Amino acid sequence: MTAIAPDLRAVLAGIADVLIPAAQGMPSATEAGVPEALLDEVVRARPDLAAPLVEVLTAVATDDAATAVARLRAGAVPGFDTVAVVVAGGYLMSPRVMAELGYPGQEAKIVDPDDVIRTLHDGLLDPVIERGPIYRPTPGTGESR
Amino acid sequence: MDVDRVDAVIVGAGPSGAVTARRLADAGMSVVCLEQGGWPDYSKARAGFPDFELVARKHWDWNPNTRRAPGDYPVDDGDSDITALMYNGVGGSAVMYAAHWERFLPSDFRVRTLDGVADDWPVTYEDLEPYFDEVERQFAVSGLEGDPALPPATAPPLPPVPLNKVGRRGAEALNRLGWHWWPGSNAIATKDYGRLHACAQSTACPFGCPVGAKASPDRTHWPDLVADGVRLVTGARVRELVTTASGLVDGVGYVDHDGVERIQRAQVVILCANAIGTPRILLNSGLANSSGLVGRRLMMHPFGNAIGIFDEDLESWRGPLGQHLHSLQFYETDVARGFVRGAKWNLLPSGAPLSMMLPGLWGTEGSWGEDFHTALRARLGRSAIWTVICEDLPDESNRVVLDPDTVDAAGVPGVRIEYRTSENARAMMDFHLTKLELVLREMGATQTILNGHIRASGWHLMGTAVMGRDPATSVVDPVGRCHDVPNLFVLDGSTFPTSSGVNPTATIAANALRCADALVRDRAAQVVPA
Numbered sequence: 001m002t003a004i005a006p007d008l009r010a011v012l013a014g015i016a017d018v019l020i021p022a023a024q025g026m027p028s029a030t031e032a033g034v035p036e037a038l039l040d041e042v043v044r045a046r047p048d049l050a051a052p053l054v055e056v057l058t059a060v061a062t063d064d065a066a067t068a069v070a071r072l073r074a075g076a077v078p079g080f081d082t083v084a085v086v087v088a089g090g091y092l093m094s095p096r097v098m099a100e101l102g103y104p105g106q107e108a109k110i111v112d113p114d115d116v117i118r119t120l121h122d123g124l125l126d127p128v129i130e131r132g133p134i135y136r137p138t139p140g141t142g143e144s145r
Numbered sequence: 146m147d148v149d150r151v152d153a154v155i156v157g158a159g160p161s162g163a164v165t166a167r168r169l170a171d172a173g174m175s176v177v178c179l180e181q182g183g184w185p186d187y188s189k190a191r192a193g194f195p196d197f198e199l200v201a202r203k204h205w206d207w208n209p210n211t212r213r214a215p216g217d218y219p220v221d222d223g224d225s226d227i228t229a230l231m232y233n234g235v236g237g238s239a240v241m242y243a244a245h246w247e248r249f250l251p252s253d254f255r256v257r258t259l260d261g262v263a264d265d266w267p268v269t270y271e272d273l274e275p276y277f278d279e280v281e282r283q284f285a286v287s288g289l290e291g292d293p294a295l296p297p298a299t300a301p302p303l304p305p306v307p308l309n310k311v312g313r314r315g316a317e318a319l320n321r322l323g324w325h326w327w328p329g330s331n332a333i334a335t336k337d338y339g340r341l342h343a344c345a346q347s348t349a350c351p352f353g354c355p356v357g358a359k360a361s362p363d364r365t366h367w368p369d370l371v372a373d374g375v376r377l378v379t380g381a382r383v384r385e386l387v388t389t390a391s392g393l394v395d396g397v398g399y400v401d402h403d404g405v406e407r408i409q410r411a412q413v414v415i416l417c418a419n420a421i422g423t424p425r426i427l428l429n430s431g432l433a434n435s436s437g438l439v440g441r442r443l444m445m446h447p448f449g450n451a452i453g454i455f456d457e458d459l460e461s462w463r464g465p466l467g468q469h470l471h472s473l474q475f476y477e478t479d480v481a482r483g484f485v486r487g488a489k490w491n492l493l494p495s496g497a498p499l500s501m502m503l504p505g506l507w508g509t510e511g512s513w514g515e516d517f518h519t520a521l522r523a524r525l526g527r528s529a530i531w532t533v534i535c536e537d538l539p540d541e542s543n544r545v546v547l548d549p550d551t552v553d554a555a556g557v558p559g560v561r562i563e564y565r566t567s568e569n570a571r572a573m574m575d576f577h578l579t580k581l582e583l584v585l586r587e588m589g590a591t592q593t594i595l596n597g598h599i600r601a602s603g604w605h606l607m608g609t610a611v612m613g614r615d616p617a618t619s620v621v622d623p624v625g626r627c628h629d630v631p632n633l634f635v636l637d638g639s640t641f642p643t644s645s646g647v648n649p650t651a652t653i654a655a656n657a658l659r660c661a662d663a664l665v666r667d668r669a670a671q672v673v674p675a
């Protein structure tokens with residue numbers, strides 16, 4: 001697995017906080033841990049992202065963060081898609097972020113097989129049924145074989 | 146007889162291959178299935194884990210050029226308006242489909258007669274009806290009988306998925322507009338059924354169902370088929386079909402997972418490799434193409450969506466994905482609209498957050514800076530997606546050809562796709578998105594996002610080995626037998642003369658069963674190699 005060196009993590013931190021600053025009661029990307037533990041989790045889930053991330057961070061390493069983001073978003077330096085998926089993907093893996101959003105994640109809730117049956121009793125489908133068939137009659141059916 | 150020769154070899158372990166294998170095995174035939182990929186790795190089905198969306202964007206990516214799994218082959222789509230999507234492995238593209246289970250409508254089989262375009266099918270809705278009933282049992286279809294957009298039909302084996310808040314809001318809006326809707330029909334178990342378990346509503350259907358609720362043949366068919374003696378060979382890359390001097394096929398040449406060249410001999414060969422893979426094999430074999438139509442008439446369903454964002458919490462991260470409901474209000478032709486044929490709408494929950502925040506369906510730029518938080522709070526749990534599937538009419542210039550520049554891991558040529566979206570489909574999409582914006586406003590959406598003609602949407606592959614009665618204008622006969630090679634069959638969506646405007650898997654499976662039934666019925670008269 002490609003390691004992400006501390007100096008490149010610092011580059012990522014600057015970019016990440018431009019993309020996701022602290023606002024509206026939400027932590028910044030860095031406060032959420034994107035350049036550190038969450039980056040490790042991202043790369044563990046998606047090892048294919050590590051090498052292209054290193055490449056793009058190296059390409060903008062001498063830019064200040066705002067300039068790096070501007071150049072990436074303009075396509076002057078390729079690889080914004082990689083940075084975006086790492087930063088947003090890592091951020092949305094944060095338990096703190098999920099808690100602030102009130103998002104429980106994909107908690108399992110087995111379907112209620114009677115849900116639509118109750119809908120029928122409520123009469124929700126009645127107007128659809130009352131309007132009758134809407135499919136187009138087809139001539140010559142049943143005579144083709 | 147050669148001890149290694151079997152009654153039938155099937156290429157491809159997707160829905161058509163699985164249904165065919167079931168029918169042939171039940172008739173006592175010996176069957177081998179060659180599948181270029183492996184079994185799906187459900188350890189990568191990460192719904193409920195924080196890394197779900199990151200893993201899904203690679204491991205379950207619908208585009209083989211992105212996924213680059215061992216069973217994939219190169220598909221050059223640089224000259225196509227739509228990218229071809231597929232899953233190459235046991236279960237076929239049903240492993241990644243959303244399981245929307247839609248019967249083609251009666252008019253779909255009669256577009257020449259009714260609308261003066263394309264071709265009528267050599268079979269009718271009524272011919273397929275008993276096979277629809279049977280495959281709905283095989284694929285654990287959940288739904289509600291009585292949809293007035295279709296002729297009366299047998300009830301599916303399971304009750305429909307819930308409407309939840311998203312579906313109810315959509316249904317109420319359509320009722321106020323006086324427009325058609327019906328609870329969704331899905332190949333998703335709403336109760337434990339056979340090997341399947343009841344859906345846990347993780348919005349993960351196309352990204353590895355974590356609980357085994359979604360019906361794909363790796364779960365619904367192949368474990369039992371293998372137990373019943375069907376030999377499933379994974380990692381088998383078909384190079385070409387083997388022929389006899391008398392013009393029959395004698396078997397299938399393939400490269401096994403160890404790189405060894407092998408031949409599986411059989412009395413009949415059945416291609417179920419989808420409308421990209423099947424013409425790839427036929428073209429590479431130089432067979433069944435006296436009509437010149439192998440690879441031509443590719444149809445992929447121009448696809449768009451209309452997203453609504455609401456002030457209220459709809460818990461739209463939950464649900465099957467999987468359709469809550471569909472509408473066929475504007476499905477049938479009305480020439481006053483400026484186009485022929487129509488489109489299906491279906492309503493979906495919007496799911497997990499990452500896809501909402503990256504460039505793509507929710508905007509070309511993504512939302513960054515403080516806007517990231519604004520957009521995230523507005524969208525997560527508070528959005529719903531209508532999708533539009535436009536009927537794609539056949540055009541001989543839309544085609545699949547062998548690519549001289551690429552090969553797969555076994556050295557078998559890749560393919561190139563040449564495809565342009567028609568003016569008819571463009572007019573159709575514009576009309577339907579305009580109508581759906583009205584629906585979203587009626588639902589109470591405060592923001593709408595309309596995406597017409599999404600390029601990465603070629604899930605529905607059809608038409609490249611068309612069926613018909615005339616060998617001059619078709620590749621296979623009405624039961625899938627190649628006009629040129631009487632013991633070679635195509636039983637996948639390649640044979641479809643037209644595409645309908647609904648999801649095709651139900652009809653692919655039903656038609657495969659109809660043709661397999663005919664093959665069994667006519668077995669005594671089948672011409673086979675000496």
